[in-house]
Amino acid sequence: MLKLHYNLEKVSMGLVAAIIVAASIGGIVEIAPLFTIDETVEIPEDMRPNTPLELAGREIYIREGCYACHSQMVRSLADELDRYGPYSMTSESAYDRPMLWGSKRTGPDLARLGEKYSDSWHVQHLLDPRSVVPASIMPSYSWLDQDLDVDLIKDQLMTLAKLGVPYNEEMIKQARQDLFAQTQPDSDFVEGLNARYGERVAVRSFDGDVSRLTELDALVAYLQSLGQLTLQPYDLFEEVAQ
Template structure:
């Protein structure tokens, strides 16, 4: 085999052909199972999609490159479960487009971050991380205090709906109003928001300033939602421990 490989290296086109063949085999092995994902990943009954405000926060999270330093995937290793909580299931990311599991951990994994810290902690941490974590190397994001542009929220929900996320016509039409309502429970649209997304969704002024809707509201709402969209991982861990 080594002699064959040695001789193949002398023939440039033969080597190229060999690389293409082996890469194709590897690609088929990795890609083929993805065509069965609809049959192999069962969506939990209690899984909810992100609200418009959380979705806006997720888009900002991606825009600012947060995924480059924070994974959202707890591995099924004892030390990870002890630190972060139940290991991640493919099913809980069924509505994520794109998914943000990742493997890079310059900062901690965020898959179970929701409601672990207060809104005020997140705001202070995003404005200047060293105010709450002195040794942090995370960059500051003070510009998140600017107003949130909600103009594309309905279009975002409509696009995701075409990809299988359960946003119906009412949710799509009310996207902008629902973003405002989630950050202001006293607003006229609060009842409609609860009707569309349920009473278990966090509704409050996330950035501490009720006078306006900001990117900070959106990002904090998104961070507080991580790990709270379904109880499936906790149920699986409980079953395995019995």
């Protein structure tokens, strides 16, 4: 085998051809299963896509590079289950474009973060991390206390719908309205929001200021939705535990 490789090194074009063949085999092995993804990934009945506000928060999460320090995938290892809870399921990321599983854990995994801490804790943690976690090395994101740009939200839903996320025409049409409604519990539009995304959607002023819609509102709404788009992993985890 070593002799064959040694001889290939003498013939540059032969070595290039061998590399292409090896890479092609590896590529086929990785890509082929994707053609049957619809058959292998069963989406839970209670699974929902992100609301417009959560989606806006997800875009901020990506913009600020949060994925570089936080993963969103709990592995099926005992210590991870003890720390974070149920392991992540493929179906939970079925509507993610792009997926944010990550592999770097400068900070803790966030896959099960939703509703673990209060909104005020998240706001304070984002504005001044060390005020709630003294040993934190996370930078401050004080600029998030600015008005949220909502001009592109309908276009974002339309784009994701074309990529397979189940946003229907009504969701796209009412995107801007639903975005504001999620931070205004007394709004007449909350009923429509719940009809489109379900009763488990968190409806409240996430940054504590009902007079403004800020990037903090959006990002905290997204963080509180992590691990909450379907309850299937928790149900399965309890069944196994019993």
